Structures are given as C-alpha cells and as structure tokens.
Amino acid sequence: xxxxxxxxxxxxxxxxxxxxxxxxxxxxxxxxxxxxxxxxxxxxxxxxxxxxxxxxxxxxxxxxxxxxxxxxxxxxxxxxxxxxxxxxxxxxxxxxxxxxxxxxxxxxxxxxxxxxxxxxxxxxxxxxxxxxxxxxxxxxxxxxxxxxxxxxxxxxxxxxxxxxxxxxxxxxxxxxxxxxxxxxxxxxxxxxxxxxxxxxxxxxxxxxxxxxxxxxxxxxxxxxxxxxxxxxxxxxxxxxxxxxxxxxxxxxxxxxxxxxxxxxxxxxxxxxxxxxxxxxxxxxxxxxxxxxxxxxxxxxxxxxxxxxxxxxxxxxxxxxxxxxxxxxxxxxxxxxxxxxxxxxxxxxxxxxxxxxxxxxxxxxxxxxxxxxxxxxxxxxxxxxxxxxxxxxxxxxxxxxxxxxxxxxxxxxxxxxxxxxxxxxxxxxxxxxxxxxxxxxxxxxxxxxxxxxxxxxxxxxxxxxxxxxxxxxxxxxxxxxxxxxxxxxxxxxxxxxxxxxxxxxxxxxxxxxxxxxxxxxxxxxxxxxxxxxxxxxxxxxxxxxxxxxxxxxxxxxxxxxxxxxxxxxxxxxxxxxxxxxxxxxxxxxxxxxxxxxxxxxxxxxxxxxxxxxxxxxxxxxxxxxxxxxxxxxxxxxxxxxxxxxxxxxxxxxxxxxxxxxxxxxxxxxxxxxxxxxx
Numbered sequence: 001x002x003x004x005x006x007x008x009x010x011x012x013x014x015x016x017x018x019x020x021x022x023x024x025x026x027x028x029x030x031x032x033x034x035x036x037x038x039x040x041x042x043x044x045x046x047x048x049x050x051x052x053x054x055x056x057x058x059x060x061x062x063x064x065x066x067x068x069x070x071x072x073x074x075x076x077x078x079x080x081x082x083x084x085x086x087x088x089x090x091x092x093x094x095x096x097x098x099x100x101x102x103x104x105x106x107x108x109x110x111x112x113x114x115x116x117x118x119x120x121x122x123x124x125x126x127x128x129x130x131x132x133x134x135x136x137x138x139x140x141x142x143x144x145x146x147x148x149x150x151x152x153x154x155x156x157x158x159x160x161x162x163x164x165x166x167x168x169x170x171x172x173x174x175x176x177x178x179x180x181x182x183x184x185x186x187x188x189x190x191x192x193x194x195x196x197x198x199x200x201x202x203x204x205x206x207x208x209x210x211x212x213x214x215x216x217x218x219x220x221x222x223x224x225x226x227x228x229x230x231x232x233x234x235x236x237x238x239x240x241x242x243x244x245x246x247x248x249x250x251x252x253x254x255x256x257x258x259x260x261x262x263x264x265x266x267x268x269x270x271x272x273x274x275x276x277x278x279x280x281x282x283x284x285x286x287x288x289x290x291x292x293x294x295x296x297x298x299x300x301x302x303x304x305x306x307x308x309x310x311x312x313x314x315x316x317x318x319x320x321x322x323x324x325x326x327x328x329x330x331x332x333x334x335x336x337x338x339x340x341x342x343x344x345x346x347x348x349x350x351x352x353x354x355x356x357x358x359x360x361x362x363x364x365x366x367x368x369x370x371x372x373x374x375x376x377x378x379x380x381x382x383x384x385x386x387x388x389x390x391x392x393x394x395x396x397x398x399x400x401x402x403x404x405x406x407x408x409x410x411x412x413x414x415x416x417x418x419x420x421x422x423x424x425x426x427x428x429x430x431x432x433x434x435x436x437x438x439x440x441x442x443x444x445x446x447x448x449x450x451x452x453x454x455x456x457x458x459x460x461x462x463x464x465x466x467x468x469x470x471x472x473x474x475x476x477x478x479x480x481x482x483x484x485x486x487x488x489x490x491x492x493x494x495x496x497x498x499x500x501x502x503x504x505x506x507x508x509x510x511x512x513x514x515x516x517x518x519x520x521x522x523x524x525x526x527x528x529x530x531x532x533x534x535x536x537x538x539x540x541x542x543x544x545x546x547x548x549x550x551x552x553x554x555x556x557x558x559x560x561x562x563x564x565x566x567x568x569x570x571x572x573x574x575x576x577x578x579x580x581x582x583x584x585x586x587x588x589x590x591x592x593x594x595x596x597x598x599x600x601x602x603x604x605x606x607x608x609x610x611x612x613x614x615x616x617x618x619x620x621x622x623x624x625x626x627x628x629x630x631x632x633x634x635x636x637x638x639x640x641x642x643x644x645x646x647x648x649x650x651x652x653x654x655x656x657x658x659x660x661x662x663x664x665x666x667x668x669x670x671x672x673x674x675x676x677x
Contacts, residue, residue, distance in 0.1 A: 029066045033076040035083055043083045050091055064088065064095045071099040078108070085112040092120040101128035110140045114147045126153045133159055142174040149178025157186040164190060164201075173200045180204025183211040188224070202228060202237030209244055222250050229256045235263075239271035246275045254284035261291055261299075269299040277306020285314060292318055297327040308337035316342050323349065332364040339368035339377075347372060347380050351388075355395040362395070370402035378405065385411050394422040401430035413439045416446050416459070424450075425458045432462035437469040441477055448481045448489040460492040464499075473499040482508065491523035498531035506532070510540045525553060529560025535568055538579065545586045558583060558592050566599045577607040584611070590620045597621070597628045608632055609646050613654040616661070626658045626667055634674040645674065 028049075031042035046063065053059035070076050070084040081103075088096050097120065103113035117125045130153070132144045145163065148156040156178065163175035177200060179187040188208050194201040209224035221244065228241035229252075242260060245253040253275065260272035273295075276284045285307070292303055304322055307315035319342055322334025335353070338346035350372075353365040369381060381403075385396040397415060400408040415427035416439070428446065431439050443466065447459035467474045478496055485493065494512075497505035509532070512524035525544065528537045541564070544557035562583050565576055577600065584596045593615060600608040609632050615625040633651050636643040658671040 029070060032083055033070055033073055033080045035077055035080040037079050043087070046087055050087065060091050061093075061095060064091055064093060068096045068099045071096070071103065081109065082112045085116040088116040089119040092116050092122075092125070094122040094124045096120070097122060097124045097128050100125075101132065104128070104132040104140070104144065105135050107138075107140050110136070111143055114143055118147045118150050126151055126155065129153070130156060130159050133163070142171055145171070145174040145178050149174075149181035152182045152184075154182065154184055154186075156182060157184070157190055161190055164194065176200040176204050180207035183208035192227075196232045197234065199234050199237065202233050203240075206237065206240050206244065209241075213244070213248060218248055222248055225250065226252060226256075229260075235265045235268040239268055242271060242275050246278055254279050254281060257284065258287050258291070261288060261295070261303075266296060266299065269295060270302050273299050273303035274306055277303060277310065280310055280312065285312065289314065289318065293321070297325070297330040301330055301333040304333055304337050308340045311341055313341050313343075316346070319346065320349075323353075328360065331361065335361070335364050335368045336371070339372040344376070344380055347377055348384075351381070351384050351392060351396065354399070355389075355392040366395070366399055366402075369396075369399045378403070378407070382407055382411055385415070390420045390423055393418075393420070394426045397423070397426035397430040398433075401433045404434045404436065409434070409436060409438065413442045416442055416462075421452055421455060424452075424455050428455065428458035428462045432458075432465035435465050435469060437466060440466045440470045440474055444474070444477050444481055444493075447492050448485045453488075456488060456492050460495065463493075464495055467496055467499055473501075475500045475502060475505070479504060487519045490520055494520075494523045494527040495531065498527055498533060501533055506536055510537075513540060513544065522553070525556060525560075529556050529563070532560070532564065535564060535571060538564060542579075542582060542586065545583070551588070554586075555589065555592065558586055559595065562592065562595045562599055566595075566602070573603040573605040574607055577603050577605060577611055580608075581611050584615075590618075593618075593621055594624050597624050601628045601631055604632060604643055604646055606646055606648055606650060609648075609651050609654055613650070613657070616654070616657055622661065623664065623667070626662060626671070629654045629658065630667070630670050630674055634670075 028042040028045035032046065035042060046067070049063055050060070053063065067084045067088055070080055076084075085100070088100070092100075096116065100113045100117050100120075103109040104117075114129070117129055126148070129144055129148050129151070133141060136144055145160065148160065160175045160178060163171055164179065166172040166175065176191065176194070176198070179191055180203065188205065191201050191205050191208070196202075205224050205228055209221040209228075212218075212224070213221035225241045225244040225248070229238050229245060233241070238260065242253065242257055245256060257272040257275040257279070260268045261276065263269060263272075273288075276288045279285075288303060292300060295303070300318075300322065304315060304318050308319065315337065319334050319338040322330050323338060325331045325334065335350060339350060342349075347369065350365045350369050353361050354369065355362075357365060372378075372381070381396060381399060385393055385400055388396070393415065397412060400412050404412075409431075412427050412430050412434075415423050416431060418424045418427065424446070428443065431443060440463065443459050443462045447456055447463060450456050450459065463474070470477070474496060478493055478500065482490065482493060490512075494509065497509055509524045509528050512518065512520040513528055515521055528541060538561055541557045541561040545554050545561055548554045548557065562580070565571070565579055565583070568576070571579075580596050580599050580603075584593055587593050587596065597612060597615065600612050609629055612625045612628045612632070615621045616629075618625075629651070632646045633655060635645045652675060655671045655675040659668055659675070662668045662671070
C-alpha cells in the first residue's frame, strides 16, 4: 500500500492551492461525483494518477484532498463516494480522516467510511473510530467495533470495556470478538474476566492464543490454552484448547485429553480421541486403551482409526474387538484398522469375511485387503488367491485388481483359465478392470477355448477393455485364432473387429452378415451396425436394410447405416444427403425416418431442405421435418463457426408450407422469422 505522511505546512499550502483552483467540469474528480456504477473511466483515471505519483507525498496529498472534496460534496452520488473511499483506502492519511469521521454517523455511508479508516495507518483514523462508538448505535456501532478489531488498535480495549457487557447481545459479541483480534495483554485480561460459560469470550481467547503462538510467544499461548481446557468452558472451546495444547506439544496435553475422553460430552470425547491419537506417547495411549471399551462407538472409531493411522500395533486387540461389534460403522473401522496393523492373523480373518461374510462386510473387507500395506500382506493375499478354496480365490480376484502388481497380474492371468467357473469369471473381470495389455493373449485363448458361455462372455468383455491398449487393437492375436474358432467364439470376437477396423475385419463381418443363414449373421450385423467406424460398411448395411426378410434385422441395419452417416464429418454434404434419401426410402418405421432427419439437420445444402420437405406430408413427421427445415433455413453457429442459411425458392416454399400447416404458434413464428430474414 502507498502511505504518505506530510508536514502540516505542506498540507495547508496544498489545500489552499486546491481551494483556489476549482476543478474543471471534465476532470475525473468531477465526473466521479456522478458515478453510477456504469462508467469506471473516472475511477480508473484517478487510480492511474496514484500509480504515476510513484510515492510522491505532494502529489498523493493533492489526490487525497480532491477525493476528500468528493466526500464533502452533498451532491455527490453514493457510488462516487464509495469509489473515493476505496481509493482513500490505498493512499489515505490524516488528511481525509475528518471527512470520513463525519460519515460514520450516517448509517448509509458508515460502512464505506470504515473501509477507508480501517486501512489508514494514521493515529487519528483509529481515534475517529473510537470516538464514533459514542455517537453510533445498532449495526453501525457493531461495524465500528469490528473495524477497531481489524485494526488491532491497542487503545481500543479501554473503550471496548463497557461494550463487552452491553445488554445488546450482538454488540457485546462484536466487542468480545474485537478484543480477540487485538489479542494484547489488556484485551486478554478483559476477556478472562467474563464468565467461563461465555462462548464468544472463549473463542476470542482461542484466537488471541493462536496469534501469540504465531508470534513466537508459545508460553503465553499455552497458559491461555491450559485455562480454557480445564476451566468449565463450553465443550467446543475446551476442544479447541486441547488441539492448541497438542499442536504446541504441551506436557499437559495428554492428561487433559484423557480427562476429556472420560467426560460425558460426545463432541469433547471425539476431539480428545483425535488429540490422543496424535500425541502417541505411552502416557496417553495406554490409559486411552483402557477407556476405549466404555466409549460410544463413534468415539471408539475415532480413537481406533487414529492409532491405526499411526501404525500403533498396541491397538490390534481394539481392532479385533471392533470387528466383532454389532455396530456397522465400528465393525468397518475395525476391519480397515486390522488391515493396517493386524498382520497375518488379521488378513486371514478379513479374507474369511470376504469369502463368507455378508454383503456390506464383504465390501469393506475387500477394500481393507486392497489397502493392506507391505510385501508380507501381498504375499499372504497372493497365496490365498492361488491356493485357497474356490470361494476364497473367486472373492480375491477383485482385490488383486485393486493392487495390480506384476505378481498379482500373473495370478489373475493364471486364474483366467481356472477350471472353476466362478474363479475364471472373476479373474477375467478383474483383468478387464485393470486393462493392462500383457494378458491379452491369454484372454483371447480363454475366449476361443472355453465351453462355458459365462466365461466366454467375461473373456469378451475383458478383451474389449484391454484391446485399445494393445498394438493395432490386438489384430494379430484375434486373427491368429479366428479361422479355427467355433461360431460361439467368433461371435464373441466380432465386437473387437470394429476397433481393429482394417479390411480383414470388414471382410469377416460382411461375409457373415450377408450369409444366407448361420449363427454368425446377427453377431456380425451387431458389430457392423453398432460399432463399425466408417463409410465402408454403408453398402452392406443398406443392402440388408432394403432386402432382408427379417424386419428386426432390417431395422438394425438401417439404424447402423444412419449412425455411420451421422458421425461421418468427412463426407460431402450432397453425397451424404443422397445416401440419407436411400435410407428414408428403405425405412418402414417413423423412428428411422426421424433418425434420418437428424442427419439431414447437419447437411447445410439445398438437397437436405428438399428431402426434409418431402416428409412434411407425413403427420407423424411434420414437426420433426419442419424443425429441421427451419434450422437449415436460419443462420447458425456451431463449434465457434458461423453456418450460412440455406436459402432459395424451394426453401421458401417449404417455409410457406410450414407457416400454412403448423399448429404450433412458436414453430410458425420461427418459420416466419427465417422466411423474412
């Protein structure tokens, strides 16, 4: 901030000079008087003057005096005075204090005056605020009190003394809070005299203690925290004092926290549990463990979790006790804690819960096992996943997916070929979740060799998840097994072919989709219609849509045909429209014709309007066709690019038809608007 103190003589000369030299009507100061929050040019101009003054005391005094003149002008707008105060908050000295002080008694202007006075380092600014306490009331007085606190005015405690016991509760609380902000010896002494039950006084003392600690006066801060933690204060104050003692490593912290842990206040108990967990000394831990069985579950969780997070193995018995609790949350905390500190016995117990427990417990046990640290934990989990019973191995596959080390991936890959169906399915699902490319060969081999539909489906899904991370989407591996694969295996491999997307993949799908009969016709059509990425599949899909005897096959082929047209941004619009028209001709249902209109909507050529206009005669399609025409006939903006309107005689004819036939007033208005543009 720029702050300047000038000599009295210099200021007098400056003010006389300004008085003798009225400001031009076009000066930024005159313009600022009428500021209405619209044009900031005057304020910005004065800000630039302050910057250009570069700390020159005479120049800044001149600016301050002229801003002062705005405050004294009864005709100046509120916005102008507000901006003047903002600027004075940057450069204000004793010059502007008298004018600002006058504003403190005006409820409307007091806040903006305080904004400047709070930031003015001149002693007279603080004095003006103190004096204003006697001439203000209500919210304005509270604001003045807040400003004294924010200034940390060392002379303020003497005048605030009577306000901390004001019958107005809001005034009293503001005065107490201000003393906490000031935080000096006098303020602290006044706060200590207030009743221990006063919550605001407790928070103010906590604030003062924190300021003392930050300033390096730890002993004084500890004295306040000790008094607050022990002296019949409200639980919320005692709790924060305990935290303060712990942060400052007070030798009394453990005893105070243990006493709070024995209290009957749940909040105080929880904070005490957290504090004890951070202290970590025998003087705190051992007594806390004795108290633990008698605590409420919520507090037990806090204490147990704190010990587990510190890897304190002395809490292992607590964790095992918690696992057997009837309280769901405590039981979950016990499992998580046991995984962190319990060692092999705990992990074996968690594995049993995972494979034989109930729903929620199994989920918690799975997460706990996934987070169990250390190589010993990994070795135990891997051994159980490879050698346990089927239920155990199956349940552990997801755990391995959540901790996919090289050894875990090897176990999962082996398990994908397990003779036990549940194990194989879970292993394949886990491999898909991890998505690492290395197991792709093994997954493909399982897919083509298994006789189980469930395993094949799981292998298909896993292969689909892994393939994008394999070179050429796994083309070489897929085609290496394609020729000798059963129809069921080929059907499972077909969803991978659109991702591969080469000519071999297209040829395989086209031959199967157009075969006169066979189990692979529908899987091949599914892959072409739902997944093929480019226009090479269009002729095949259109032929099927036009000629197939199965109505559902025709519909699927046509929808796939229109999908590809809609997503192909490289095809020339007129070519796309010509193909869409063929799709419309092949369509027997309204749904596919609507899909065709959605494709035409992105073709900004006359042919698209004409094709849409032909559908106006279909009552079920009139609104969709009309909206498409209106969209094409109007100027649009898409992807930050302007799109020209499609205009012409036939466009106008289509719009006229819409205006004539539409029953929707909004639609009519939109058509009339683009018709007349």
